[in-house]
Amino acid sequence: MSRRIVMVIGTASLGGAEGQMTRLAVELAQRGVDVRMAFLNRGGPLTAQLDAAGVWWRLMGTPWLPSSTLRRIVALVRLTFLLLRTRPDVVVAWLPGAIMPTLPLARVFAPRARRIAGLRGTIFDEEFRLTAPLLRSAMRRAHVVTVNSAALTELATRWGAVADRVRLLVNGVTPPVERAHPGTEPPTAVVVANYRWYKGHDTLLKALSTVRSPLQVRLCGDGDRSTVEREVAELGLGDRVHLVDTPADVARELAAAQLAIHPSNLEGMSNAILEQVATGLPIVATDVGATRLMVLDGVNGFVVAPGDPDAMSEAIDRLASDAALRTRMGAESIRVSEQYLWPACVTAYQDLFDEVTGGRR
Numbered sequence: 016m017s018r019r020i021v022m023v024i025g026t027a028s029l030g031g032a033e034g035q036m037t038r039l040a041v042e043l044a045q046r047g048v049d050v051r052m053a054f055l056n057r058g059g060p061l062t063a064q065l066d067a068a069g070v071w072w073r074l075m076g077t078p079w080l081p082s083s084t085l086r087r088i089v090a091l092v093r094l095t096f097l098l099l100r101t102r103p104d105v106v107v108a109w110l111p112g113a114i115m116p117t118l119p120l121a122r123v124f125a126p127r128a129r130r131i132a133g134l135r136g137t138i139f140d141e142e143f144r145l146t147a148p149l150l151r152s153a154m155r156r157a158h159v160v161t162v163n164s165a166a167l168t169e170l171a172t173r174w175g176a177v178a179d180r181v182r183l184l185v186n187g188v189t190p191p192v193e194r195a196h197p198g199t200e201p202p203t204a205v206v207v208a209n210y211r212w213y214k215g216h217d218t219l220l221k222a223l224s225t226v227r228s229p230l231q232v233r234l235c236g237d238g239d240r241s242t243v244e245r246e247v248a249e250l251g252l253g254d255r256v257h258l259v260d261t262p263a264d265v266a267r268e269l270a271a272a273q274l275a276i277h278p279s280n281l282e283g284m285s286n287a288i289l290e291q292v293a294t295g296l297p298i299v300a301t302d303v304g305a306t307r308l309m310v311l312d313g314v315n316g317f318v319v320a321p322g323d324p325d326a327m328s329e330a331i332d333r334l335a336s337d338a339a340l341r342t343r344m345g346a347e348s349i350r351v352s353e354q355y356l357w358p359a360c361v362t363a364y365q366d367l368f369d370e371v372t373g374g375r376r
Contacts, residue, residue: 017047017048017049018048018049018104018105018368018372019049019051019101019102019103019104019105020043020048020049020050020051020103020104020105020106020107020368021051021052021053021097021098021101021103021105021106021107021121021125021128022036022039022040022050022051022052022053022107022108022109023052023053023054023055023094023106023107023108023109023113023117024036024052024053024054024055024108024109024110024113025054025055025056025057025110025112025113026054026055026056026057026058026059027054027057027058027059027060027061027062027072027074028057028059028060028061029059029060029061029237029262031135031136031285031286031287032109032110032133032135032136033059033061034061034286035135035186035187035286036052036107036109036133037052037061037064037065038064038187038189038357039187039360039361039364040052040065040068040070041064041065041068041070042187042357042360042361043361043364043365044068044069044070045068046361046365048365050070050071051071051072051073051097051101051103052065052070052071052072052073053072053073053074053075053094053097054072054073054074054075054076055075055076055090055094055112055113055116055117056075056076056078056086056090056112057074057076057078058074073093073097075089075090075091075093075094075097076089076090077089077090087116090116091116091120094116094117094120095120095124098120098121098124098125098128099124099125101125102125102127102128103121103125103128104127104128104129104368104372105128105129105130105131105368105371105372106118106121106125106128106129106130106131107131107133108130108131108132108133109132109133109135110133110134110135111134111138111142111143111150114132114133114150114153114154114157115146115149115150115153117153118130118132118153118156118157119149119152119153119156122156129158129159129368129371129372130156130157130158130159131157131158131159131160131161131367131371132153132154132157132159132160132161132176133160133161133162134160134161134162134163134167134170134171134174134283135163135283135284136167136281136282136283136304137167137170137213137281137283138150138170138174150174150175151174151175152175153175154171154174154175154176155175155176155177157176157180158180158371159180159181159182159367159371160176160177160180160181160182161181161182161183161184161367162181162182162183162184162283163183163184163185163186163283163284163305164183164185164282164283164284164304164305164308165183165305166283166303166304166305167283167304168181168183182367184360184363184364184367185284185305185308185355185360185363186284186286186289186355186360187355187356187357187359187360187361188286188289188290188292188293188352188355188356188357189293189356189357190293190352190356191266191269191270191290191293191294192266193266193267193270193294194270194294194295194349195269195270195271195272195273195294195295195296195345196273197273197274197295197296197297197338197341197342197344197345198273198338198339198341198342198345199273199338200338201229201230201231202228202229202230202231202272202273202274202334202335202338202341203230203231203232203233203271203272203273204230204231204232204233204272204273204274204275204276204331204335205232205233205235205268205269205271205272205274205275205276205291205296206219206232206233206234206235206236206275206276206277206278207235207236207263207265207268207269207275207277207287207290207291208234208235208236208277208278208279208287209236209237209238210236210237210238210239210240210242210243211238213279213280213281214236214278214279214280215278215279215280215301215321215322216234216242216243216246216278217246218278218280218301218321218322218323218324218327219276219278219324219327220243220246220247220250220252220256221250221324221328222278222324222325222327222328222331223250223252223255223256223328223331224250224251224252225324225325225328226328226331226332226335227332227336228331228332228335228336229335230255230331230335231255231257232255232256232257232276233257233259233268233272234256234257234258234259235259235263235265235268236261236263237261237262240258243258244258265290266290266294269290269291269294269296270294272296273296273338273341274296274297274298274299274331274334274335274341275287275288275291275296275297275298275299275300276298276299276300276327276331277291277298277299277300277301277306278300278301278321278327279300279301279303279321280301280303280321280322281303281304282301282303282304282305282306283304283305284304284305284308284309285300285304285305285306285309288300288306288309288310289309289352289355291348292309292310292315292348292349292351292352292355293348293349293352293355294348295345295346295348295349296345296348297315297316297334297340297341297344297345297347297348298310298315298316298317298348299316299317299319299327299330299331299334300316300317300318300319301318301319301320301321301322301327302318302319302320302321303321306318309351309352309355311347311351314344314347314351315344315345315347315348315350315351316334316344316348317330317333317334
């Protein structure tokens with residue numbers, strides 16, 4: 016009998032962690048693993064990928080209910096019945112909002128299941144002021160806590176994880192249908208980052224205001240873009256910076272670009288960078304999270320300190336002004352991406368499931 020895995024996350028929206036977990040479920044199912052996915056709060060476009068692969072999924076939440084408290088209660092009741100009905104061998108919950116309710120419920124209602132918590136980025140203390148004890152308890156009692164960058168190991172232990180239960184499992188990537196042509200002139204840079212305060216758009220725009228080389232920059236992301244629009248106008252960057260309408264066709268934007276910029280102040284293992292590397296783009300990125308695993312400074316791009324617009328401007332200028340350098344670094348990016356292809360990623364998770372279940376199937 017196939018091992019039974021229940022995977023839980025907040026939403027099926029187009030986020031980095033959500034996309035990774037959905038793809039992991041699909042890849043596991045294609046290897047014959049019995050995978051069930053549960054979305055606690057709301058659905059989204061990623062469910063189409065699960066449907067196409069024949070992966071079972073359910074929305075635990077009821078967005079139409081007027082009370083947020085009632086919505087949470089209904090979601091937890093449905094999740095409880097899912098655990099009782101499926102009797103999983105492994106329960107995997109990603110991100111604090113899913114870890115906190117899911118793993119304690121699994122401990123009670125699926126006691127034979129091994130519990131795995133997944134951290135994919137930083138945890139903002141202010142978001143968990145009232146519920147920090149619950150999150151720490153869930154993390155401490157997890158059989159394994161996975162992180163996708165070494166930088167998150169300390170964060171995991173600070174939030175309760177037992178140090179020798181933390182495992183580093185990197186993200187997976189699929190080679191794109193179309194690669195980029197970094198040597199094309201004049202160059203265009205692409206930035207894939209949602210409009211959130213920690214994504215570093217302010218640093219990026221300050222850097223672009225001093226870039227000397229001819230360069231067009233296209234910003235792709237979701238969220239409130241009013242602050243970015245205002246800063247673009249104030250810095251006189253309207254002729255250089257273009258905010259792509261949502262939802263952006265990111266694969267097409269990457270293939271049409273000649274370099275990528277990732278200005279974030281906080282990160283785990285950025286899926287945006289991973290996709291840019293796989294597309295064959297040279298990258299200017301900030302030294303946060305797992306960036307140095309994907310961007311080798313001076314090899315397939317340049318790594319600069321977060322919040323340093325001068326260093327970022329200099330690195331962007333170097334790539335924008337040198338087509339041969341972009342071509343050489345783009346080829347190196349493809350080589351770097353080969354170690355993150357999905358088959359190896361899925362095998363690593365299957366090995367982890369074997370470890371925690373003692374090979375039980």
